[in-house]
Each structure stands twice: as C-alpha cells, then as structure tokens.
Amino acid sequence: MMIQFLLALLVSSGLAFSGDAPRNYRVLATNKTSTMEKELNEAADAGYHFEATMGGESAFGGSEVIVIMSKDRTASSNGRYVYKLLATNRTSTMQK
Template sequence: MPVKSLLGLLLFFSLSITTPAWAQTTRNPEHAAASDQNIEYRLLATSKTSTMEREMNEAAREGFRFEGVMGGETAFGGNECVVIMSRTAPLGTEFEYKLLATNRTSTMQKELQQAGRRGFYVRGKTIFETAFGGREVVVILERSSTADAPLEYKLLATSRTSTMQKELAEAGREGFRFAAMAVAETAFGGREVVVILYRQGSRR
C-alpha cells in the first residue's frame, strides 16, 4: 500500500475516535471559558525528559493543562522538547503528567501498559534528540484526578505499509482505537511508522 494511502487511513482513524470524557474537559462547551476571560500560557523547554515531566507536573499543580508539544532545535537550547500549557478558570479537576522516551518499541509498549493501568491517556507525542538517548519518540500522557478506568495500549511499528494495514485491521477487530502516530528511527527496525492504539483495560 502506498505511504500516502496509509497516512490517509491513519488520519481517518485519528479524526473519528472518541477520547475519554475526562480528556475532553476543556473542550466541552459546558466547561469552556467565557470569551472575555483571560487565558494564561506557560511555555516549557528542555532537553531532558525527566526535567520536562517535573516542570509539567509543577505547572499542573498551579492549574495549567497540557496543550501541545513539539521537538526540535531552538535558538539557544539546541535540541529541545517544547511544551505549551494553559490556564483559565479553575477546572475543578487536577491533572498529572508522565513522559515516556525511548527508541525501543518493546520498552515503549511495556511503559505504556504500566501507565495505562494507572489511568494515563496519551495526549501528545513528538520526536527529538534527547540529552542521553539520542533520537527518541517522546509520548506525553495525562491522568485526571477523576479518571479511574485503566487503559490497555498496543504499539505497532513497521517499515512496511502492507504490514501496518494488516496489523491495524487486526487491532481494530480487537476494539483498539487510534491514539497517536509517528515516523521514527527505532533501535532495531530503522525508519518505521509507529502507531499507538488503546482500549479500555483492566488493572491486572
């Protein structure tokens, strides 16, 4: 299958999924800020994922929530992970963040499963040169204080679009929904399409 067709299929999945209700808190009209209300933004940038996770959780305790992430080379910091968070009126819900960074798909699968059992949902992903790990896939997960449903994750990684199509179809029949995707250099597979899927899971 041509790469263009595969990307079109994945875009369809990403536009048609329904995210957990708690993950849509600020997008729900009932919780939307008034048009004349100020929105405060905070930009975080670092080359260390452990530092980013700590700073995101510090901001979350002050009422900020994740908006977006991008990895790249900044003017002064070199290769950095840049995150934007925002704060409006108190949401009445607290959020916690976890960052995963690796170029090994088996490690990412294991860490996603561990986070999923604790109720963390994938909110963003990027690829950048980390301080120690080289070029890695970085995934940002969010957990709401009101979220008690565990999630099960499945990570697919392949350089063959026909294989990805087959594995996506199999995962879809098992009830997995699209969460995120990236094209990345993995430790063993070279340049691959990496897709993260999820479904409701158990705490086992």
C-alpha cells in the same frame, strides 16, 4: 532542544500550579518498541491515557520516541485503556 523545552514546560507548569492542576502527567521515552508498549500499558493501568507523541533525536543522545500521558487527579486509578504499539519501516508492512 525541543524535548528539553517540552520537559521544562511540563515541569514548570506542574510546579507552578501543582495545587490547582486538575491533571497529572507522565513522560515516557525509549528507543525500543517493546519497552514503549510495556510502559504505555503500565501507565494505562494507573489511569493515564495517551496525550501526545514525538520522535527523533533526543537530548539524551540517540533516536527516541517520547510519549506524554495524563490523567485526571480525581479519577480512579483503575485501567481503562490497553495500548498496542505498531512500528515498521515500510508502509506496505503496516497495511498487512
């Protein structure tokens, strides 16, 4: 439910202010860590950077991680960021 609201808010704000909006947004959603890292870096190569994330049950069924990325419309599309996604079920594993 929250994801649907977030997506609706992003889409409606983009449509309402598309001519004046200084930023472009990309929403990424997946349940695989390797896929999310690949998509994060593809978006980074296009000039986007990380804005926010949330996880849990999604409207599409299943447990997903959702990431919002943005970029300034006037910025060049050359990548400046590289993302490395780490995921674990245990805190001790992450500390290694």
